[in-house]
Structures are given as C-alpha cells and as structure tokens.
Amino acid sequence: MSDVPGFGEELLQSTREAFGPDGALARSDPRYRERVIQTELAAAVARAVSQREVLVAEAGTGVGKTFAYLVPALLGGGRVLVSTATKSLQDQLFLRDLPHVRDALGLPLRTALLKGRGSYLCLHRMEQARHSALLPDRWSVRALARIEQWAQGTRSGDLAELPGLDERSPVIPLVTSTRDNCLGTDCPSYRSCHVMNARREALAADVVVVNHHLFFADLALRETGMVELLPTVDVVVFDEAHQLAEAGVQFLGATLGTGQILDLARDLLGAGLQHARGLRDWQALAAGIERAARELRLAAAGPLRDNRGLIKLRWQERATREAFSAALQALADAGQGAHEAVLAVAGSAPDFTRLAERTEQLVQRAQDFAEPALPGHVRWIDLGPQQARLVESPLDIRDTMREQIDASGKAWIFTSATLGDDDRLSWFTEPAGLEDARTLRVGSPFDYAAHACVYVPRRFPKPNEPAHPGAVAELAGRLAGILGGRSFVLTTTLKALATVADGLRAAFDEAGLPIKVLQQGDAPKRQLMQDFLAEPRAVLVGSQSFWEGIDVPGEALQCVVIDKLPFPPPHDPLIEARVRRLEAEGRNAFNDLFVAEAAVALKQGAGRLIRTESDRGLLVVCDPRMATMSYGRRLRAALPPMRWLETEEEASAWLAELAGSPAVD
Template identity: 40%
Template sequence: MSAVEHAFSHQGALAKAIQGFSPRQAQLDMALEVAKAIEQKSSLVVEAGTGTGKTFAYLIPALLANKADAENQHGQKKIIVSTGTKNLQEQLFHKDLPLIRKALASNAQIALLKGRANYLCLYRLAQYQQSRGQLDAQALADFVKVRSWANGTHSGDIGELVNVSEGSAVFPFVTSTVDNCLNKDCPNIDDCYLIKAREKAIAADLVVVNHHLFFADMALKDTGFGELIPKAGVMIFDEAHQIADIASEYFGEAFSTRQLLELCHDVLQVYRTELTDVKQLAKAAEKLLKASQEFRLLFNYDPERGNWREKHQQQRFAHAFALLKTDLDFLYQVIKLCVSRNEAIDNCFDRAVNLLSQYQVMADVNAMGMSFWYETTPRHVVLHKTPLSVADKFGDYVKDSGAGWVFTSATLAVDGAFKHFASHLGIEHSASLLLDSPFDYAKQSQLVIPRYLPAANDRNRAQALTELAIPLITASAGACFMLFTSYRVMHQVAELLAERIDNPLLVQGQMGKRKLLAEFIEHESAILLATASFWEGVDVRGDKLTCVIIDKLPFASPDDPLLQARSEDVKRQGKDPFAQIQLPQAVIALKQGVGRLIRDVSDNGVLVICDDRLVNRPYGQVFLKSLPEMKRSRDIEQAAKFLASLVEQA
C-alpha cells in the first residue's frame, strides 16, 4: 500500500485526525492521480463534483511528496496552491493545512501570500496622516480605525480589519500599487509588510496564493516579485475554471483613469508637503485630474464593457482621449523639472513615463490578434488590450517548467469532456479525470423548468419571475437564492417582491458580499437576490438554503468585446463560435450556479431554471447532460409542496 493510499485508509492519518472520517473511493482516485502527476512532472485536469473532498485529495499527496523528499535529502519540491478567492485562500491556510500537517506529522513550512493591495503600506499611511487629503466622513472614520489597528498588527494584512468595509475609500491611501511603491527607495523598507510576506513565501515549502497573484508573478507584472513560481516543483490550481480569462488579462496590457487619478493625487500630496515652491505641479495635476474625470463621464453611468476600437473611432471619444495625452504630457514635463528633489517625485516621474507608453498601446487599436475593449466602474474607465488566446504561451510554460501541474474544480467538463478547458490553456496533452459528486441528487433535489414564461427581453419578464418565485419563497419559508444574469432584472424583481412579501430582502450591492451572506444565514426567512459573483464560491449548508432560482441560462452578452473578438477569430478558422466558445462558457457558469444548492449529504432542495431553451433547443441537452442527475419537473406547485415538506421535517 502506497503512502497516499494509507493516508486515506480506515487506519490512516486522516481517520486518526478527523472524527467520523470514512474513506471515499473518488477522493482516493483523485489523490493517486495527483501523486502520479507530481512524481512524473506531468499535468492533470480533474473535475471533482461537490462533496468529493478534492482539497484533501490534492494537499495530502503534495505534502507527502515534500516529506519524502526531505527524508531522502532530495531537493524538496516547492508547492504552490492557487485559488480563485481570498475566502478559499484563508480556509486552506487557517483550517485545512494545519489539520493535514498535524495528521501527517509534516514539518513543511507554509505561507499565505496575497496581492500587494492587501497589505498596509507604512509610508503611505504616514504620508496621508501628514497631508490629510480630501476624504468624506465615513472614510475619515475608517482611517482612524486603520491607524489604531496599524499600531498592533504583525502581518499588516488588511483582511484583519473586520470593522472596515472591503470597498472603503480609505484603502487606496494606505496601501501601495505597483505604480506608486517606492521599492528600495522607501524609507520604511525594513518594516515593509509586503516584503516580509514575500520573504516568508520564498522560504516556505508550500505557499497559498490566488490566481491573480500567480499570473502577475508569471507575467512579471509586479516589480520585485516573479521569483516565487520558477522555484516551484508542484503547481495546483483550485477553482481552475477561472484561470484562462485571468491569464489573458495578465498577458495583455491595461491603461486606467484610476492610475491617472492616483498619480495626480500623489503629485498634489508631494506639492502640499515638500515642493510647495513648484506651483505648476498643482496646476498640471489638477488639469489631468479634470480631464480623467471628464473622460469617464462620456461613458454610460452604469458599469459596462464595450469595444474600445469602435469607441475610439467616434469623434468625441477620440478627442477626449487625445486630451488625456496632452494633459499627461504636460504633467510629465513639469515633474521632469523636479526630478532628484525627493524619492516620491522621482517615483511619480517613472509612473508618468510608463503611463505615456501605456497610452500609446491603447491608441494603436489596429494591432492584430488582440481584443481592444473597455470596462467602466462607477468612477473609472479601464482600457484593455488582451490576446485572443494564451494557449501557446501558457502551454509552452507548463511543458518547459519541469513541474507537476494539477488543475481542479467542481466545474471543468462540458458534456463529459475537457476539450474546452484544455484547449484554452494549451494543455491538451494533460491526463484527465472526471469524478461525480457522491451526493444522491435524485433523492436530495428536484430540477424545475417552468412553462409559459415570457421571453427574456419581454417587458413582463420581471413580473412573471416574481409571480413564480412567491409560492416557492412561501413554501421554503425564505431560505432562497435568486440568481440573475443582469442587474436590471434583479432590481426590478427586488422592487416587485418588496411590495408583495414580508421576508427580509437582501440585494447585492446593499453591502459587501461577506456581510450579505452573514445576514442571509442569520435571518430565518431572508431572500438573497444576486448576480454573477454569487454564482460561485458561496457555501450555505443545510436548511438555510433549500431553493435556488436562476433567471436564465448564463450566456455571455453578445456585446461583450472579448467574446466578439474571440468569436471572429474562431469564424476565421472555419469553426462555429457558438459551439466552441459561448455554449461551453454558459454550461460551466450554470454548473457553478447549480452548485450552490446541495453542499452536503444531508442537504435537500429545489433548483428552478427559468429558461425553456433547456427543453426546446437542441443545445439544451448539452446543459442537461452536464448537470447532476436530478428529478425533473415542470410543475411549480409540486416543487412548492416538496419545499414545504422540508420545512416540516426541519
């Protein structure tokens, strides 16, 4: 019996460490394949259905390989585990890894590393305290909390600040970016929390990172980093379904008004505190600040994505974009006169030079093999230049790395195959494994596809969704998620429900995601209405969630510029973009949404998908074959009775 088999056996390390542990064949199958990929320095793609226990199935073989190397005095394989969310990062580091290390009696050193925006910057904290820039009352109150916490923190990880909301306006003033970090010129470099976290990660045997950080490192997009991944012998991606799009982002370029505004704010801060004699600094910074804000005002008020090539051809956008260049150039010329007077202004000069070159990249919209697109937030515009495919670059990296690679998620396969996932990353040569969930979906759940709903674009759609939801909400006594593909429909349904039911309504955007979930779990009869970000990484177990209503199949918007560019590319190859891109993406997104319902062997519930394309379009079969084997029905009344019976049993 191998060390991996023994660890998962009735008498093994897990059985001794975890009360009630019982071996699961699927978990062992995955662990053995992971061990093989590590030993053979090959790559493996695994879909492990909810409840398989995939976290232990990849961590145990990785740590056992590390332990064996240490005992045999071979060079130990550094292990990197990359996740999609900070929540999962923290769960792995604080909960799963300590348990496994203890069970295996492993001495492996572990470290948690987040992106730089998650660490307090002592230099910027001191600068802000000195200048007291313009902040509203809430941000000032948050600043007082940050300053108080800063006196006692050991890690500098702003995740410790539970009494300050994640989106607080104070954070950009007390954390650094790649642009404004002074690196070795920083007076606080010896106490830098980010450097300490990185040094710990470089010395560790196993490092838990997230996908954005992994690709920032791999693409060398974060100065002074990029030394972690080349040293790793084992790479494990959990929630791997996200990585193709994230990789594209990092192998591309971006230019944002946020960078311009931050540069202007930092120049004004230097002017107010140290270079008060250079009046032109304030004038140039304020001019660019105004031009950046006016550029954002040209776009729609609501956040959106669109085609930058098309926008750039319109006179008013081209004119406002050219004005940004003129004002950025003016600021650059003024800063240039102040170079060498202090570190902060020298840093601003380097950033102005970089921004001018990034501007040129976004002005050259005719570059081939690229998608040029924009996205807006309530305050900013980000322009992107993204490669249509990262398959060659990433596939070669995997092949040449001499490491073992594991890609896993509960949602990677489409109609039982991994072609869509593997071809996007250039890893078609990988071994693969498809493990079904151990849950008895036929007994534990029902899938309802309602009849006679108005079409997705019908003006009565929100009304019909509300009418359909009310009996289900009543029967389940709350305990219901409504997941939407659009903010507009979500808000319409929320307004209509508010008039008709007494249950507390929790709507995405009212508060941070973590707080929203906590409120949902705390309030007996709450209903949660949310969009895409709640389709994955949300874990509500037991009778707190017995009904999930999905408003329609989650096809990406046909206006999405990256989708348009990739579709054009597929057409040029003589293939069908719907079958190659849109359908597989939507299947994986739907599987994520469905995964919110059954999270444990004792969970029961009803899944309602309000889209009859599942039954009256040929491609509906691809969706249905990719979903768990649930009992199917078209009858809302029957579903309501099933939910009511669950409430009685509880």
C-alpha cells in the same frame, strides 16, 4: 522531490494509506470518512506529482478535492505552490485546510501566504494619509484611526486581519501601495515593509498559497515576487481553476483607467506640495491631468449618460470619434508636462523617482491606445458610473500557460468542480492550451436523485420578453413563500436583479408574508451572507458574484431560482472576438462557445443548492428553452443527476415536504 525509481509507487502507496480508514486523516479527525472517489482523485494527483505531469481534474461537490491534492503534494517532498481564485479562499486554505493536513501527516513544513500588495498595509502611505487632507469624511478619519491602532500590533500587515473594515472603504487605497506608487528600496519604511516581509517568507517556505490574480500579475509585470518563487517550486496547483482564464486575460493585456490617472494626479500634488513646494505649479499640473481624465471619461461615454452599472463598449464605437482621439492626445500632453516637471526636481525626494516612471508610462500608454491593437488581441472600453477603463487583452491564456509549462519540469494540477461538460474538459483545456493534459472527472458522492429536484416551467415568458423578470419574481415568491424564505434568486444581469428584487418585495407584501428580500449591492457581499444566515425568513437576490464561492449548507438554503440560461453576452467585445476566431477555424461558435459557457455557469449556479450529504432542495430554471430546444439536452446533462419535475404543483409539493421535515441523515 525524488527522481529515484519506485518513488511514484511509494508516493501512491503513502497517499492511499493517508486516506484509508486507519490513515493519518482518520486519526486526526474522528468525523473523517473514507471516500473512494476522493482517494481516486488523490491517486491521480500523486501520479502527476511523481511523474511531473499535467493533470486537469474535475471533482464534484463533496469530493473533498482540497485534501485530495494537498496530501500527495505535501507527501511528495518538494516545494508546492497553491493558487486559488479569491483572497477569501486563500485565507480559508492557509488558515484551516493546509494546517490540518500538514499536522495530520506530521510533516514539519513551513507555510506562507502571499497576496497582492493591495492587501497589505503600507506604513509609508499610512504616514502620508495621517498628514494629508485627502480623507473624504469623518468615517474615513475613524477608519484610519482604527488602522493605525491595529498597525502597532500586526505582524503580517494583512488588512484581512482587521475585523469590520469595509473592503469598499475609501481609506484602503490611501494606506496600501500599488505598483505605480510603491517607492521600493527608496521607501523610508522599506525595512518594515509588510509586502517585502511576505515575499521573503514565501521564498523561504515549503508551501506557498497565492491567488490567480497574483500569479498572472507577476507573469505580466514581473514585480509581485513570484518571478523568484515560481522557478523554485516542484508542484503547482490551481484550485478553482475554472476562474483561471478570465483572471489571466485581465493581466496579460494592457489597461488605461481614469481612476488610475486620478490617483496619479493626487500623488503628484501630494508629493509636490510636501517636497518641492514653490518649485513648480503642482496644483496646475495635477489639475491638468485630472481634467484630461474627465475628458477621457466623457469621450468614452459618448452619448451615454447616467449609466449605473458597468457597460462594456466595443472599441470602434468610440475610437473613430474625433473627441476620443483628442482626449487621448490631451492626456498624453498633460502627462508629458507632469513628467518634465517631476524630472526637474527628481533629486528632492524618492517619491519623484517613481512619479517620473508613472508619468512616462501614462504618456506611453495613451500613445499606445491611439495606435492599432496588437495582433491576436482585442480592445474594449469598460464604462462605469464614475470611471472608464481602456482595455487591450489577448483572447485567452493559451500561449502564456504553454510557455510556463513547457519551460519547466514541474507537476501542474488544475482542479475545480466545473471545468466542462465533456470528458476532455474542452471548455477549460482549449483556451488554457492544455489539450494534451491528462484529464479526470470524478462525480459527487451526494445522492442528488433522492435529495434534489429540478423544475423548468415550459409555459413561461421567453427570456427576451418584457414580462419575463416579473414572472420570475412571481414564481420565486410563490416557492419561497412555501419555505418561508430560505431561497436564492440568481440573475444573469444586474438590470434583471433590481426588477426581480422589487417584484419579490411586492409579492411578499401583497401576500402578507414577513419575508425579507436581500439584494446584491445594498451591502457588502460578506454582510449580505451574514444577514441571510441570521434571518431564516429571507430571500437573497444576487447576480454574477453569487453564482459561485457561496457555501450555505443545511436548511438555510433549500431553493435556488435561476432567471434564465447563463449564455455569455453576445455583444461582449471579447466574446465577439472569440466567435470570429472559431468561425475562421470552421467551427460552430454557438455550440463550442455559448452552450459550453452556459453549461459551466449553470453547474456553478446549481452548485449553491446541495453542499452536504444531508442537504435537500429544489433548483428552478425559469427558461423554457432548457426543456424545448435541442441544446437543452446538453445543458440538462451538465447538471447533477437531480429528479426532474414537470409542473409547479410538483415543485410546490416537494418544497412543502422540505418545509415540514428535517434534513435527512
């Protein structure tokens, strides 16, 4: 990247030319159309790249923000790191968007894709899985056989290449490595290691695509390869930046999970029996760790039984109980016994060196959680049906991001369709420590006023009333019936999801409508989306994971029903800690946290409706507070400029119009 005077004007000019009607993008794609707001965004990115500034840019749906940051970033001539929210978005960016822009600009750039180690096949652990008796059923045996066959031809080792592999398969943890069980240079398959090959390619590339989790995992653990990569790049772009803060707090703290402990017990038993059979009672040692993990899970659950979803518990609800303290101590003791046994046979195999580090870390982590939390951190317990996870986390990513930005002379670009509901984008910039960054908001090019309507029923059960989920199902059933399906129902809780889905099935059965109800949890997310697209007479009911990152253009989706305003759960320990901090600063936590969070989440959910210039649809928010409460004005303003409907009759008439006519051109 050049520091020559005039470089900024040169980059700005070349960027504008690329987006022009006769520019590189138009020449590479006959469907390309120049958009003023896309060029405006690209020009702002070009300025940040040339002057090595920090830019936070919100770009509405349809702006084309990916091309808007890729073009100036690639034309800038420096090394570029792009981070996005999920692995699927990573693949889309790397396999589709980045090659298109690179080739359109005619730039001979080397590109690389870098994911976390859990995405890559570990040859050593695949060999271990073949000879172990740990495969739970015949389907797992078949899955392992498919992986072994694919392994012979893959170059990258990225399991995403293997079609039909269920991301929930129990085989995946057996054939991938973690930071805990990776043997590093002691691994017999180190020379062929897919993880190390991916890191080497990333270090040699001009443009590297990563994800937010990988970025923060490296800042916390210094082991993903980013520690060498980040100092060498000139431009860092965070796409889908609205997910950055939550990804960060997951990795910048500390966790102790019973699943992680059981994995350690399994690996200890496998290595002991394979390399040091008879030298120690490996079964007893592993059983001791497993027993301690189960006791910790029971102590974390306390009086709760049969919880089917994930529950977040306040730390003090359990930490003051004697059984909880005893469980932590028992875990530390079991870990210490295993650590001593592993050290005694450490020279037998490389596996034991890593096991010694893992058992030592287990003891230390158990002891740490027996002590008070660090200042500025909050603790809680994630309790699932089978596992418990102890978590200590900072309240936000402010200090980490400021440290990274202040220590470098890079350009930092943060962009998303939803970063706040004010011009300073405070919802995002404050917790990220970016209050001094330059901000930009560009709206969507879509004609929302003509193509989309929103309906908020005023006479409706309140969200906290028992009748509310049933009323949501009845209203959604009537509206979806007009379209013959083609609808999403987005709920704010998993509990409401099940109630609404059951209510919809009953409503369709009673009305004699052959509309299928697809429910989150009944199949993997990808499969549910495939089923929805394949079956137009369907309604998909989903919770948090379906509020964003879902792209259903055209007539396949013309109605989105949201059960209630997506305020964050007030009893979430992290939310409670943030409330206490805001109140200590003399601020209004409801306005500055709860309403701000709801505005962003509402924009995300509403964003599922209109995906292209010709899409038309109806958004329904089944929460009268949006129409009656004073903060409802702020939430309504956060939405795109849709036409407001006052009655269900008007909403039904709009859907009837959509059902009887094709999408507009």
